Amino acid sequence: MKKRLEHIFLATILIAVFILAKNYYDDYQFKHNEIPQSYKKRITQKEMEILDLMQKNYGFTHKFPIIITDKFQGRLYGVTSYKNGDIKIYLNKKVMKESMDYMVDSVIAHEYAHALMFKMGHLYEEKKGHSKLWLETCNKLGGINCSQYVDRDDVILGKLPF
Ligand SMILES: [Zn+2]
Structure with missing residues (x-):
């Protein structure tokens, strides 16, 4: 049970990091291109x-x-x-x-x-x-x-x- 919670926790963090990176990338693209x-x-x-x-x-x-x-x-x-x-x-x-x-x-x-x-x-x-x-x-x-x-x-x- 404890292990499973850890996995869920880790997955949530990974998703959050991915979304942050995507936002950052989109902003970067927008700023540096036409x-x-x-x-x-x-x-x-x-x-x-x-x-x-x-x-x-x-x-x-x-x-x-x-x-x-x-x-x-x-x-x-x-x-x-x-x-x-x-x-x-x-x-x-x-x-x-x-x-x-x-x-x-x-x-x-x-x-x-x-x-x-x-x-x-x-x-x-x-x-x-x-x-x-x-x-x-x-x-x-x-x-x-x-x-x-x-x-x-x-x-x-x-x-x-x-
Ligand atoms: Zn005016």
């Missing part, structure tokens, strides 16, 4: 939805470059930068694995709204961050819960901190 194809597909699909809505609501489409990077400091999901007329959206790879749904449902449209505001020349509005006009733009581009995280500082005019 994002998986399935993630890219979801981002592209969302972008197409946003561009459709842009066409519908504004009568034109403009595709902004979306850059996925792990150089973010802190837990920000995304930022939009404007420098000499150059507009870019950056998404935080570090939070993607655990928050991909949120990234796709909320963050991409949120940042796209900032980018579109820049494009339409609302630079002053953008300095204030999440203005009423920005909120309207975010909603028009299909963002979910646009008003949810309005106190975050995710608009960068000039040089990026990374």
